[in-house]
Amino acid sequence: MVIPLITPATEGALSVPYRAPLDVPYKLFEQVAWLLHEHRQARHTCRRKLGCFKQALLTLVHLRKNETFSHLGAGFGISQATAWRYVDETLDVLADWAPGLHAAFTGLGAGDHVLVDGTLTPIDRIAADEPYYSIKHRKHGMNVQVIARPDGTPLWFSRATPGRTHGLTAARAHGIVQACLTRQILVLADRAYQGAGATFRTPYYHHREQPEHYQQFNRDHTRLRAPGERAFAQLKSWRLPRRARCSTRRISTIVHTLLTCSCSG
Structure with missing residues (x-):
């Protein structure tokens, strides 16, 4: 029996099928x-x-x-x-089945609180695409705002905006600040949202130079915000948002699809 030799010219043309679980x-x-x-x-x-x-x-x-x-x-x-x-x-x-911003707040009202934060979906772009470059993450991507319950369950994912968009700017543009103010829902967010006012609560700057009760506030604030990372974990458990190769116009659709999957699963 003669076994054919695999050369670099023909190696890429070979395809070996396999079965794998999902x-x-x-x-x-x-x-x-x-x-x-x-x-x-x-x-x-x-x-x-x-x-x-x-x-x-x-x-x-x-x-x-x-x-x-x-x-x-x-x-x-x-x-x-x-x-x-x-x-x-x-x-x-x-x-189309992903809940909108106001639908996500159904059942929430005065006295309740949510977690708000942003994440970056990396994309393939060149250095010339400046609006998509995030200085914080030092890579090109799309900014997605996430609202989660206190236990980290995702309630809403925003549409994707260029990665250079600041978190506070995105929160205002998506109507998160106004929607939470209207319903009097307390929002815990990081320092990127300082200046949002309304019902947003952010950590103090230079807390080590502040009185002890300011430092205790920051510790409690961090502890309450920590479960919000679970919402990001659910989003990034799907590998597509880790490195999107599609058009930037389709990333919002993908993010809303993953919200539907998270709610259904």
């Missing part, structure tokens, strides 16, 4: 499939290359593992263009 709840997978089924029924497009369950699996694999469309197409027996269309369609369907 660590998402089956309840989420089933719910995405049924939403796609309703979407197809409404548009009368039931005959497709992939069924609803396979399309749901295709999208969740893309979100969870950040696979390229060429790899997804090869794994599901469809073309790269078809894989892109299926994923894009599913993202739009799921993003």
Whole structure:
């Protein structure tokens, strides 16, 4: 038996298939499939290359593992263009189910408090794309504001804005400051939001030079804000937001899709 020699010229053309598990709840997978089924029924497009369950699996694999469309197409027996269309369609369907800012505050009122913070979704950009460069993180990305419950459960993800956008500027632009003031909801945030006023509470600057009760306030403030990192952990558990290769115009849709997945899962 003659074994062919793999040379650098032909090595890239070889493809070795393998099977791997997807660590998402089956309840989420089933719910995405049924939403796609309703979407197809409404548009009368039931005959497709992939069924609803396979399309749901295709999208969740893309979100969870950040696979390229060429790899997804090869794994599901469809073309790269078809894989892109299926994923894009599913993202739009799921993003429509993400709660808006005012819907996220349902059940909250005076006396309640939430956690507000921002995160950066890294993107592929060159040095000339200055609006997308975050000086704080020293990389290009998109700014996403997150509102979470005191236990870290995400309530709302904002639309993505260029990474250079300051946290306070983004909070005002998205209407977070005004919405919390209207409902008299206390907001715990870091120093980036100092000057927001309204119901925002931020740590004191130069607390080591301040009286002891200021230092104690900062310690308590940090302890209460700590669970907010869980909301970021849920967002970044999906690999796609860790390094987005898509157009910046689609990142908001992806973020809202992940909010729907977080609420459903």
